[in-house]
Amino acid sequence: MSKSVLVMKTPEKGCISCPIGRCYIESFIYCPITGRCESDKEAETIPDWCPLKPLPKKKKVTGIYNGEYFKAGGKLPSYKIGWNDCINAITGGHADD
Incomplete structure (x- = not known):
């Protein structure tokens, strides 16, 4: 399988400011790439499992x-x-x- 790269600005406020993340349930952010959810408090930082790498x-x-x-x-x-x-x-x- 070939690979692709998406170049975008790194979200400054973690999952909350990420253009990829979606508001899944009130007070949770859903990452469609990983299928994981983060609560609003945890979503203020970039988690270790985030697929975005600098x-x-x-x-x-x-x-x-x-x-x-x-x-x-x-x-x-x-x-x-x-x-x-x-x-x-x-x-x-x-x-x-």
Whole structure:
């Protein structure tokens, strides 16, 4: 089965402010992706079981790339540039929005 990605702003107030969640019963929020319900009090934070995961941060591409850097497990600049290009492709170049 192929996979898909939905890029959206992370809800600031947990399930209550999530555009995916639905008001299922008065004082409960229903997540149609997981089939789980949260009470209003619990829905003010993002639960551990939430399928929304934050994007990884972009890599810093500055510094000195010498032998010691690579011995310590540092990545090649081309790896970091490729990483950042991938994040840009996912977000349309707006990873910080």
